Amino acid sequence: MALDTLQARGRSLALYERYGALLTDHQREVVDLYLRQDWSLAEIADHQGTSRAAVHDIVRRSTRAMQEYERRLGLLAESARRRRAVEALERELDGLKRRLVRLDGAT
Numbered sequence: 001m002a003l004d005t006l007q008a009r010g011r012s013l014a015l016y017e018r019y020g021a022l023l024t025d026h027q028r029e030v031v032d033l034y035l036r037q038d039w040s041l042a043e044i045a046d047h048q049g050t051s052r053a054a055v056h057d058i059v060r061r062s063t064r065a066m067q068e069y070e071r072r073l074g075l076l077a078e079s080a081r082r083r084r085a086v087e088a089l090e091r092e093l094d095g096l097k098r099r100l101v102r103l104d105g106a107t
Contacts, residue, residue, distance in 0.1 A: 009035070015066040018075050027062040034059050 013035045020028055030048070033039040034055075041059070045052045070076050 012063055012066075014076055015063070015070055018079075019066040019069040022069060023062055023065065027058055027065075030055060030058045031062045 016031055016035050020031065023031065030044055033044050033047070034041070039047070041052045041055045044055045048055065
């Protein structure tokens, strides 16, 4: 699988984790099988008693809906921003701890 496809799948999975509860039960079941359980479209279609094209359409529409939720709400972007801020604070704290150890050792 190409890296861009893996990244797109990872993003879709992150969107599902954040916004999956906003999908219908049917959409949620299909997307869960596709993204989290890694079922193929054909396997899902067989399980659902429908066509592969219908499953593809559900996955596509559900993904678009979750992308629209993210565009409007920005929860993933905010989470990433917070994670970066925490990482920066942790780096700063580690630097301060090292500095304190050096100052303590110098006295």
